[in-house]
Amino acid sequence: DTGVSQNPRHKITKRGQNVTFRCDPISEHNRLYWYRQTLGQGPEFLTYFQNEAQLEKSRLLSDRFSAERPKGSFSTLEIQRTEQGDSAMYLCASSARQGSYGYTFGSGTRLTVV
């Protein structure tokens, strides 16, 4: 499978717990994005990596959120002290290079905070 892979697909956690999601982009893609999608809304940009460097973060990404992309390959998104408002679909996407504007999205991780 050469698509963008996200794990887990679903996560249910209690409020206050920490969660971590993983994204494996298409192998030759150097750009990686995280988006958040709440029910009935379009995805919203969270953060962007070019190779291993995190170059931009949205103000939606509070201090409880941290993302990494060690070695410019897979990426992780961690949410600390989860809140009910964090319940959403977290989408990862990758694209090949500057001048290529078509993202490939993964199927997402659906987080439910109870």
Added chain:
Amino acid sequence: QQQVKQSPQSLIVQKGGISIINCAYENTAFDYFPWYQQFPGKGPALLIAIRPDVSEKKEGRFTISFNKSAKQFSLHIMDSQPGDSATYFCAAMRREYQGAQKLVFGQGTRLTINP
């Protein structure tokens, strides 16, 4: 702030009919306008995209019409089929060579094609 407004929120079309979804944007710096199709439990998939130097782009049954002066663009699905039933998102991007190339999405349209 809502930079891309999409309508309608939901749409029901008979099989074989034309589905039309409209979007309007505010930021004139946007210069790439894609449409995404999303099925339940899946991520959005790129359907078709247009740049503002053309007024129309057609790929199979899917056509984007673009009106730069009105800052509006629309998706037309000809001969709509039950398999087209999905949520459709318009989006906009500013193609920054060194920048993040963030997509700004509309709110989505849930399309149902009745057989």
